[in-house]
Amino acid sequence: MQPTSRGPAPHGHVTLVQVAQRAGVSAQSVSNALNNPDRVAPETRKRILAAVEELGYEPNLSARALRNRSSSLIAFKMRPARPDKASMLMDDFLYVLNASAVDAGYHLILCHAEGGQAGEIKAYRDLLKKTSIDAFILAETHRNDDRVAALRSWGVPFAAFGRSWDGDEEMAWVDVDGRAGTRAATAHVAAQGHTQIGYIGWPAESELGEDRRAGWLDACRERSLDTDLQAAVVDSLENGRQAAHRMLDAARPATALVCASDTLALGVMRALHERGLRPGADVAITGYDDSPTAALVSPGLTTLRQPIDEVGRQLIHTVDNLMAGDPRTPQHVLLEPELIVRDSSLPGRRDTR
Amino acid sequence: MQPTSRGPAPHGHVTLVQVAQRAGVSAQSVSNALNNPDRVAPETRKRILAAVEELGYEPNLSARALRNRSSSLIAFKMRPARPDKASMLMDDFLYVLNASAVDAGYHLILCHAEGGQAGEIKAYRDLLKKTSIDAFILAETHRNDDRVAALRSWGVPFAAFGRSWDGDEEMAWVDVDGRAGTRAATAHVAAQGHTQIGYIGWPAESELGEDRRAGWLDACRERSLDTDLQAAVVDSLENGRQAAHRMLDAARPATALVCASDTLALGVMRALHERGLRPGADVAITGYDDSPTAALVSPGLTTLRQPIDEVGRQLIHTVDNLMAGDPRTPQHVLLEPELIVRDSSLPGRRDTR
Numbered sequence: 081m082q083p084t085s086r087g088p089a090p091h092g093h094v095t096l097v098q099v100a101q102r103a104g105v106s107a108q109s110v111s112n113a114l115n116n117p118d119r120v121a122p123e124t125r126k127r128i129l130a131a132v133e134e135l136g137y138e139p140n141l142s143a144r145a146l147r148n149r150s151s152s153l154i155a156f157k158m159r160p161a162r163p164d165k166a167s168m169l170m171d172d173f174l175y176v177l178n179a180s181a182v183d184a185g186y187h188l189i190l191c192h193a194e195g196g197q198a199g200e201i202k203a204y205r206d207l208l209k210k211t212s213i214d215a216f217i218l219a220e221t222h223r224n225d226d227r228v229a230a231l232r233s234w235g236v237p238f239a240a241f242g243r244s245w246d247g248d249e250e251m252a253w254v255d256v257d258g259r260a261g262t263r264a265a266t267a268h269v270a271a272q273g274h275t276q277i278g279y280i281g282w283p284a285e286s287e288l289g290e291d292r293r294a295g296w297l298d299a300c301r302e303r304s305l306d307t308d309l310q311a312a313v314v315d316s317l318e319n320g321r322q323a324a325h326r327m328l329d330a331a332r333p334a335t336a337l338v339c340a341s342d343t344l345a346l347g348v349m350r351a352l353h354e355r356g357l358r359p360g361a362d363v364a365i366t367g368y369d370d371s372p373t374a375a376l377v378s379p380g381l382t383t384l385r386q387p388i389d390e391v392g393r394q395l396i397h398t399v400d401n402l403m404a405g406d407p408r409t410p411q412h413v414l415l416e417p418e419l420i421v422r423d424s425s426l427p428g429r430r431d432t433r
Numbered sequence: 434m435q436p437t438s439r440g441p442a443p444h445g446h447v448t449l450v451q452v453a454q455r456a457g458v459s460a461q462s463v464s465n466a467l468n469n470p471d472r473v474a475p476e477t478r479k480r481i482l483a484a485v486e487e488l489g490y491e492p493n494l495s496a497r498a499l500r501n502r503s504s505s506l507i508a509f510k511m512r513p514a515r516p517d518k519a520s521m522l523m524d525d526f527l528y529v530l531n532a533s534a535v536d537a538g539y540h541l542i543l544c545h546a547e548g549g550q551a552g553e554i555k556a557y558r559d560l561l562k563k564t565s566i567d568a569f570i571l572a573e574t575h576r577n578d579d580r581v582a583a584l585r586s587w588g589v590p591f592a593a594f595g596r597s598w599d600g601d602e603e604m605a606w607v608d609v610d611g612r613a614g615t616r617a618a619t620a621h622v623a624a625q626g627h628t629q630i631g632y633i634g635w636p637a638e639s640e641l642g643e644d645r646r647a648g649w650l651d652a653c654r655e656r657s658l659d660t661d662l663q664a665a666v667v668d669s670l671e672n673g674r675q676a677a678h679r680m681l682d683a684a685r686p687a688t689a690l691v692c693a694s695d696t697l698a699l700g701v702m703r704a705l706h707e708r709g710l711r712p713g714a715d716v717a718i719t720g721y722d723d724s725p726t727a728a729l730v731s732p733g734l735t736t737l738r739q740p741i742d743e744v745g746r747q748l749i750h751t752v753d754n755l756m757a758g759d760p761r762t763p764q765h766v767l768l769e770p771e772l773i774v775r776d777s778s779l780p781g782r783r784d785t786r
Contacts, residue, residue, distance in 0.1 A: 152563060153542070158528050168725075171524035174543075175511050182545040187560065189506070189542045190527075192535040207540065210505060317729055346729040353731035372521075373726040376670055376699040378706035 096233050103131035111235045116405035151212040154181050157191040157200055167369045176392035184396050201230045215399040237402035239395050245287045252410035254394040261384040261417040262295030265366040269336040269425055270303055278309030278327040278334035280344045292340045309334050320347020342367035342374050345381055359424040370420050380422030387415050449588050456484040464588050469758035504565040507534050510544040520722045529745035537749050554583045568752040590755035592748050598640045605763035607747045614737040614770040615648030618719040622689040622778055623656055631662030631680040631687035633697045645693045662687050673700020695720035695727050698734055712777040723773050733775030740768050
């Protein structure tokens, strides 16, 4: 079917800015009129609400504000199931986010969406039409993140686990310093005497992946080490395994492999297993995310642990402030991951009992 | 502080049955009056609502019904974080449950509770006081499950992932046949020629654990095999590791170990690693739950996969029926797990490349 071009703008495509223009006020005033009516003069609020009505600015989407009561609900979209992945990061995150939300007097309501950002925005819109929602927590931010524009146009407070990769100063976020993490992992294997340190990461369109790769580059350059051994692959055990075989077959083979994820690092372990090599003793390996698997494999996998308890607490604190109309600059919090050293990166330990 | 004994029954301790007695009707009629008013004669409904008011039967807890509208919210308590565990079963379950809920026009709202069943019941009550909830999904059922009595007394529909271990015919549940699972795993290793098949499971107070242990016993007895090698330990890598060492040091040592969880099986793999033995080639190992780790370790771990997609769909279908006042007997669904065979239980494969 062709989209129709007749009639007024489709339901929901009126933006906050259009309402502001019509009412002759700033977008912030419109947002305040809807979310923090105390902060707007009654006359101004009346004019703004008239413009809202005139333009058909999604009244349902602002049901919470118009009714002037809190639903105490914070919405979060669950990650899709990923059977091949070691990481439980987003599952653990959901748990701590929920615990923090309940602590602060909120409850989490879950969204489900398929079809990328467009699907996610549709799911948010459907949810807002059905239920009043106080705030959204986003995860896995990207450049040109359409979700940000959508939530702003609806006047709904939100904060993200993941920085604004566009440098959007107005967006509140909490993130973990991936670059510092891989820099620490690389420095750790260099300290064990490794000089051929390969990197197995993700394709360049992943902002998160580029950030982690930069930390490996930093640490190698600081030590004038080769940076020839690099792979950019989609995150899977099999891709990690194949990349490891290539780097171990190179003219100057890798003696240490720093990986962007535990899943890739477990692929490296599989490759070593196939070659009869021992992780740690023969080739050092590091992963990322401290998945349960990292602690459970033999030998244990050296990896980076994200402080997700703190991420969850800070995000709930942030949206709570936003809802209260806290006038301070939106919070930007960058936390450090912790290097968890296990036997996969240590040469010393021998398997004896 | 001492609980007070003055005044009327504490808020919320009036039961559906007491309301029914006062109104001279069945408990079902009270439930219908609150949840499916069309199914009760207006006169009767009036009498019931009078009794509700007179006795102070938690009006907030039935807010949804009294307002005669659906909130479209289904509540579910998240599992606590368990850093040592391989299993993501409950996380994957939450994802599929949410997807099924959204498919059927509902949304999941998450509960958070600490302090066992009493804490969970308190969290449910707090949630019901704050928000109207259409139904609850329980998980991890036990004998004498107080949550069942609480939800019944509040007249809120619910269904459980996990059977009624008391044989409660009125409770709707969906479960997976653990006994059939370990029976299949044991038969599989027996078919590889093993006759000394040990079992590493959980303490006897776990109904789930006893069910899984029974499947190993069945398969051993059917083949007249020894059942001396048994361990009942709390689920952890370390406990699995220690139990494996004991069974490998026994007078007639185990050549195969069937485990109640992937976490225990990974402990067995750690023990073999420490002894320089090869999983599969030297000692067969099976786990339970098909955690991501099971596919990621080298060699891969043979395990049992629960059909949680189907569990999620059936549970949402069940509460949907309950809310619609479907008069049929509550659904009891027992699904079969699937044996996933990997190299940890196969003698044939050699590690060559």
